[in-house]
Amino acid sequence: MKLKLLRYLRHTKPQMQDEFQTTPQDVEQQFTEVRKSFREAVKILLLGTAESGKTTIIKQMRILHINGYTDEERCDKIPEILQNIHESIYQLVQHMSILGIQYQSIASRKCAEYILSLGDQAPEYMNDEYCDHIITLWNDVGIRTCFERAHEIPLLDSTKYFLDNFERISDPEYIPSTEDILHSRKITTGIHQITFKVKVPRTMGGGVQEFRMYDVGGQRDQRNKWIQVFEGIQAVLFLISCGDFDQCLREDPRQNRLQEALNLFRSVWQNRFLASAGFIVFLNKQDVMERKIRAGKHIVDYFPDFEDFCNSPQEGNYFDESDWTKRFIQHKLIDITREPFKRNSRNNIDYSRRECYYHFTIATDTSCVRKVFNDVHQMILHQNMKLVTLL
Ligand SMILES: Nc1nc2c(ncn2[C@@H]2O[C@H](COP(=O)(O)OP(=O)(O)OP(=O)(O)O)[C@@H](O)[C@H]2O)c(=O)[nH]1
Numbered sequence: 001m002k003l004k005l006l007r008y009l010r011h012t013k014p015q016m017q018d019e020f021q022t023t024p025q026d027v028e029q030q031f032t033e034v035r036k037s038f039r040e041a042v043k044i045l046l047l048g049t050a051e052s053g054k055t056t057i058i059k060q061m062r063i064l065h066i067n068g069y070t071d072e073e074r075c076d077k078i079p080e081i082l083q084n085i086h087e088s089i090y091q092l093v094q095h096m097s098i099l100g101i102q103y104q105s106i107a108s109r110k111c112a113e114y115i116l117s118l119g120d121q122a123p124e125y126m127n128d129e130y131c132d133h134i135i136t137l138w139n140d141v142g143i144r145t146c147f148e149r150a151h152e153i154p155l156l157d158s159t160k161y162f163l164d165n166f167e168r169i170s171d172p173e174y175i176p177s178t179e180d181i182l183h184s185r186k187i188t189t190g191i192h193q194i195t196f197k198v199k200v201p202r203t204m205g206g207g208v209q210e211f212r213m214y215d216v217g218g219q220r221d222q223r224n225k226w227i228q229v230f231e232g233i234q235a236v237l238f239l240i241s242c243g244d245f246d247q248c249l250r251e252d253p254r255q256n257r258l259q260e261a262l263n264l265f266r267s268v269w270q271n272r273f274l275a276s277a278g279f280i281v282f283l284n285k286q287d288v289m290e291r292k293i294r295a296g297k298h299i300v301d302y303f304p305d306f307e308d309f310c311n312s313p314q315e316g317n318y319f320d321e322s323d324w325t326k327r328f329i330q331h332k333l334i335d336i337t338r339e340p341f342k343r344n345s346r347n348n349i350d351y352s353r354r355e356c357y358y359h360f361t362i363a364t365d366t367s368c369v370r371k372v373f374n375d376v377h378q379m380i381l382h383q384n385m386k387l388v389t390l391l
């Protein structure tokens with residue numbers, strides 16, 4: 001199976017139609033072979049820097065291919081969501097003085113003092129006083145000005161989502177919605193896996209294909225654990241956050257997050273233990289990237305070579321700055337895959353012929369992930385069929 005997928009990834013355009021100009025018996029025989037290959041789970045490893053969206057993809061697989069979350073499991077997420085909210089407001093309040101921004105009123109300043117006195121951990125119970133303070137602060141013009149300067153603060157991506165929804169969340173009867181779960185953030189440590197089955201269309205032989213997806217932590221101090229799961233991986237799903245172009249790492253405030261992601265992609269692409277794995281890149285957080293560009297942020301201020309890219313002839317028609325920005329990031333990845341590197345004599349793999357597939361995604365959007373994952377699945381199915389016919 002691993003070998004099959006490897007071979008598949010060396011071909012960009014499956015030509016199934018030509019290969020099935022055979023008798024119905026031959027076709028049935030081919031389907032039987034394909035179904036046999038389904039018995040082995042396809043192992044997919046999610047990689048990327050911290051907060052690129054790996055765990056969010058795992059949550060989406062659970063929503064799409066397992067039965068989602070029970071009420072009990074939803075309630076288990078409440079402490080995580082409350083901690084996200086507290087961390088968001090705490091970071092904003094902390095940065096008001098650092099950025100020299102004034103509160104709109106004395107009342108807001110008092111609320112801020114209360115929040116600061118709690119430290120960075122959410123209180124165990126949200127009493128009325130705490131809830132009122134959060135609502136007052138989020139409505140303060142000064143706090144909103146601070147929020148506009150989010151790129152200067154290590155703020156969670158879901159800050160606005162949770163603070164906008166705070167009144168609903170602070171209800172004593174609150175049960176997190178699926179959207180709340182997708183927006184919540186908890187750093188991954190260690191290695192986690194999810195196994196699920198996906199139906200194969202009758203036209204492709206029917207049956208089910210099992211997938212096993214591995215999630216790892218993306219922070220620098222977590223990456224030394226990754227190697228433990230490289231064995232037997234058939235496809236790497238690399239996530240890169242396109243909304244990160246104007247931010248620095250939490251672990252190292254001197255390092256631009258997008259640059260870190262590009263460097264990491266190079267080391268993963270060139271890793272000899274993953275040489276036989278297929279590569280799929282999700283250029284994630286398209287919504288965050290677009291929002292930033294609409295708010296007047298420009299990637300050229302962080303990546304000056306963007307200007308040369310815009311002035312160079314391109315194959316496609318790019319319409320606006322968001323379009324140019326996402327293509328620019330994609331081209332940076334493509335350039336990395338074209339960098340020369342040594343042929344590995346041990347496994348005799350010609351790296352230069354490896355293909356990498358790109359998708360523009362919003363990991364919090366279930367319909368987007370459903371569509372993209374369908375494409376990934378179809379690719380695997382097509383190639384399985386193609387390889388069976390070639391055997
Ligand atoms: N708006 C938006 N938020 C996203 C998107 N993808 C992920 N997020 C949010 O980004 C935050 C981080 O996502 P995670 O999935 O936890 O990131 P991760 O890659 O698993 O991070 P580590 O576990 O630290 O490696 C969460 O709050 C998600 O809801 C996206 O496409 N758009």
Ligand SMILES: [Mg+2]
Nearest residue numbers: 054055187188
């Ligand atoms: Mg994670």
